[in-house]
Amino acid sequence: MxxxxxxxxxxxxxxxxxxxxxxxxxxxxxxxxxxxxxxxxxxxxxxxxxxxxxxxxxxxxxxxxxxxxxxxxxxxxxxxxxxxxxxxxxxxxxxxxxxxxxxxxxxxxxxxxxxxxDRPALCGMLPTTKGKAACLLDAGATMDADEHNILQFARMASRFMEKVHSVERPSVGLINVGEEPEKGGRLQQAAHALLSGAEDLNFYGNIEGRDVMRGITDICVTDGFTGNVLAKGMEGVVDVFVDGIRHDIFGGPLGKIAGLFALPGLGKFRSRMDYDPYVSAPLLxxxxxxxxxxxxxxxxxxxxxxxxxxxxxxxxxxxxxxxxxxxxxx
Amino acid sequence: MxxxxxxxxxxxxxxxxxxxxxxxxxxxxxxxxxxxxxxxxxxxxxxxxxxxxxxxxxxxxxxxxxxxxxxxxxxxxxxxxxxxxxxxxxxxxxxxxxxxxxxxxxxxxxxxxxxxxDRPALCGMLPTTKGKAACLLDAGATMDADEHNILQFARMASRFMEKVHSVERPSVGLINVGEEPEKGGRLQQAAHALLSGAEDLNFYGNIEGRDVMRGITDICVTDGFTGNVLAKGMEGVVDVFVDGIRHDIFGGPLGKIAGLFALPGLGKFRSRMDYDPYVSAPLLxxxxxxxxxxxxxxxxxxxxxxxxxxxxxxxxxxxxxxxxxxxxxx
Known part of the structure; x- marks a missing residue:
């Protein structure tokens, strides 16, 4: 190879x-x-x-x-x-x-x-509080996706999580504004109907923005516009906290002492949030x-x-x- | 009153x-x-x-x-x-x-x-690293918004930030996947054109998901589906970090000692991120x-x-x- x-x-x-x-x-x-x-x-x-x-x-x-x-x-x-x-x-x-x-x-x-x-999708791989990776897609490859594209994204991501991350029957959540099937706009309602009917998929149902990092499902599927904005928005919050932990909390003279005592804890948190092993993904x-x-x-x-x-x-x-x-x- | x-x-x-x-x-x-x-x-x-x-x-x-x-x-x-x-x-x-x-x-x-x-909008008020609030809307009142709705959202939010938060000529950013006017899908391109042409608005241009918490603009406007998913996604990350700081970093016996030394820093970070004063907003x-x-x-x-x-x-x-x-x- x-x-x-x-x-x-x-x-x-x-x-x-x-x-x-x-x-x-x-x-x-x-x-x-x-x-x-x-x-x-x-x-x-x-x-x-x-x-x-x-x-x-x-x-x-x-x-x-x-x-x-x-x-x-x-x-x-x-x-x-x-x-x-x-x-x-x-x-x-x-x-x-x-x-x-x-x-x-x-x-x-x-x-x-x-x-x-019909259209490609980009995976955003994210750490979750369950200690496993979640695949968020489409993170921005395709604008103006329709429900058929979203169904294909879910199929591609399912194979990817099975093959590359050895997840059996990976669960698929449709990113939406609430749990009920009738939630969201026309695109989400149509996508929900298609995903529900796809017997080859392990469709969980709708999930919300906050569920992505909770690891509710192995795959979080949405259109490329929403996925891109969500992934970057979440990354922005991570930056703010990493910066705050580094400079505000452990920055001053007392903070530096605190940092010594906090070393094991910081290591624990860092390893829980470490996404080096799975942040990379093929363009599907x-x-x-x-x-x-x-x-x-x-x-x-x-x-x-x-x-x-x-x-x-x-x-x-x-x-x-x-x-x-x-x-x-x- | x-x-x-x-x-x-x-x-x-x-x-x-x-x-x-x-x-x-x-x-x-x-x-x-x-x-x-x-x-x-x-x-x-x-x-x-x-x-x-x-x-x-x-x-x-x-x-x-x-x-x-x-x-x-x-x-x-x-x-x-x-x-x-x-x-x-x-x-x-x-x-x-x-x-x-x-x-x-x-x-x-x-x-x-x-x-x-034509349609109402919900404000999500967020803390930014610039130490001022940003207004993210629509955070989920209106599904399937069109570009005319988005223009009205920007106008309503501009009046809200002027009147209630005393911001002069509040700047408006359109949430998109990149800076250039041609970025995004049909909705974002049409909204960009309308916002650019609205002389009563202080339109900054496109912003990305990560710019919301950076306080690049006073107002971050988008459709209600994207806004809801983004706001909840960001909130999810905040929860993960708050939990991590509390339990992983300052949780164990050494962590508790670290917490004592880190008190001033934690206070500083908390006050920078404190959004009690402005998290509330009228339904516009x-x-x-x-x-x-x-x-x-x-x-x-x-x-x-x-x-x-x-x-x-x-x-x-x-x-x-x-x-x-x-x-x-x-």
Missing amino acids: KIAVDAMGGDHAPDEIVRGALLYRAKGGGAELILVGREDDLRRAGALGEGITIRDAHDVVGMDEHPAKALRGRADTSIGVATTLVKRGEADAVVSAGNTGATMAAALMLLGRIRGI GVAGISVVTHGRARANMMRRAIEVAERAVATRLLEAIGEAVSTSAA | KIAVDAMGGDHAPDEIVRGALLYRAKGGGAELILVGREDDLRRAGALGEGITIRDAHDVVGMDEHPAKALRGRADTSIGVATTLVKRGEADAVVSAGNTGATMAAALMLLGRIRGI GVAGISVVTHGRARANMMRRAIEVAERAVATRLLEAIGEAVSTSAA
């Missing part, structure tokens, strides 16, 4: 990306890695080792660039070249911590969609494994992202999604 | 509601309060004092009841009776910490809408002041909710909204 890694994408590229690749191999990861980016920079960052090769690409799509424009205009971007490796069969998957829009655009332009899938619906991880990814998260890609390839996720869609449509 | 208080609504009713009413008067609040609820219970809770009267109502709409059904079926609910006082001119405003849906349903059924307003678009506060409200939040109602009456918020809508339509 070969996995192409966009070594120039993300806030801490290329150093942490290269370290993540080395870590993946050091921890026994079996896939060969192709690090895509400026060869000089990658060599300087220490990108050498068994099972690691470099593929030169001189350009990068910046975090704030317009993705499709950048990709169409420039042939030599790291994400473009890495995704092309998958298209040509020279790699089995691509992983990137870079501009999510660019990763999606590259995947859609170069790899296309799985037969039978694309005809190739393209794993998106967080722009803030450091080495450990990058290593985990590569593991997710490896698992998606090994468990034949794409085929499973294709089957799920064709069977249910029949 | 007279304000009707639903004394049976909320998790801590009637004791904390009564205490909040007493607190309001003790702090110099000038409005006369009519506490609506079971007279015996209210007397037992100490509802006596100058400027405080009791209006007997035997029934309550529970937090999980279907609001409209409950109101139609039972004539003697505290929120129904309290809202009727406003309808009859026996009170100038109603305040409730009870079932939000019931407060909305009572206001719409009994008071109706302001002339020119309704032809009467109906202030909704949090179901978890204790005395101090209840006192602040009454102050918000008082200020909305004193500053003639309803007239200002009516004028804003009729002028802009002309």
Whole structure:
């Protein structure tokens, strides 16, 4: 198995990306890695080792660039070249911590969609208070989704949670403003009816915004607009609290002493909320494994992202999604 | 001025509601309060004092009841009776910490809408890292809002922030998945165009989910489905962190010692995040002041909710909204 890694994408590229690749191999990861980016920079960052090769690409799509424009205009971007490796069969998957829009655009332009899938969906993987991950989708791949798209999102996510996270019959919650089937707008009511009727799904029913982090269901499905706003809103609150804990509570001289006594507790909380192992997820619906991880990814998260890609390839996720869609449509 | 208080609504009713009413008067609040609820219970809770009267109502709409059904079926609910006082001119405003849906349903059924307003909107008031409040609306009053509804929401919220929170030319952000005007779905693109063209508004442009708590704009406007999911999602994260800080970090024996040293820092953080003064907001678009506060409200939040109602009456918020809508339509 070969996995192409966009070594120039993300806030801490290329150093942490290269370290993540080395870590993946050091921890026994079996896939060969192709690090895509400026060869000089990658060599300087220490990108050498068994099972690691470099593929030169001189350009990068910046975090704030317009993705499709950048990709169409420039042939030599790291994400473009890495995704092309998958298209040509020279790699089995691509992983990137870079501009999510660019990763999606590259995947859609170069790899296309799985037969039978109308629109792609992005997973936002979240820690829950139950100590397991929840998959929130669509986190922003598709605007103006209809109820049929949402049904497909639920099917794709079910296969993803089964295959990559070994969850048996993952439960699916439809994000809504209340529990009752008649809640929400036209889209949610129609989606509820479709999901209820889908016998291949383990549909739980409606869930609310606050239920996502409570881990009420393994999968939280919604349209891409709502999912994106919700994921970013929740992330915003996390930032405020992390900042408050760091600066307000443990910042002053007394706070620093408090911090010493609080070390075990802080460790406990951090490990409960640690989402490095599962924050990365493939872009679902694309005809190739393209794993998106967080722009803030450091080495450990990058290593985990590569593991997710490896698992998606090994468990034949794409085929499973294709089957799920064709069977249910029949 | 007279304000009707639903004394049976909320998790801590009637004791904390009564205490909040007493607190309001003790702090110099000038409005006369009519506490609506079971007279015996209210007397037992100490509802006596100058400027405080009791209006007997035997029934309550529970937090999980279907609001409209409950109101139609039972004539003697505290929120129904309290809202009727406003309808009859026996009170100038109603305040409730009870079932939000019931407060909305009572206001719409009994008071109706302001002339020119098509759909009502609920404000979710949030603390921001800038130390000021932001108004997130619609937090769930109207499903399937269109761009014209969103424009009206922005106008109503602008008057509310000016009048009740003394914010000059409050800035309005449209919640979207990115900054550029062409971002989002059909609804967001159409709303962006309308908001950009509204000269009476201080339109900032698009904002993202994470910008809400950063206080980028005074007002964050979106449709009622997205607003509800976002507000509840953010609240869910707050709960997780508050719980984590309490139990994981400061829970164990060492944590308890840490807690002593961290007291000043915790106080600082708590006061930065304290939203008692502004969490309460009127239901916008309704032809009467109906202030909704949090179901978890204790005395101090209840006192602040009454102050918000008082200020909305004193500053003639309803007239200002009516004028804003009729002028802009002309």
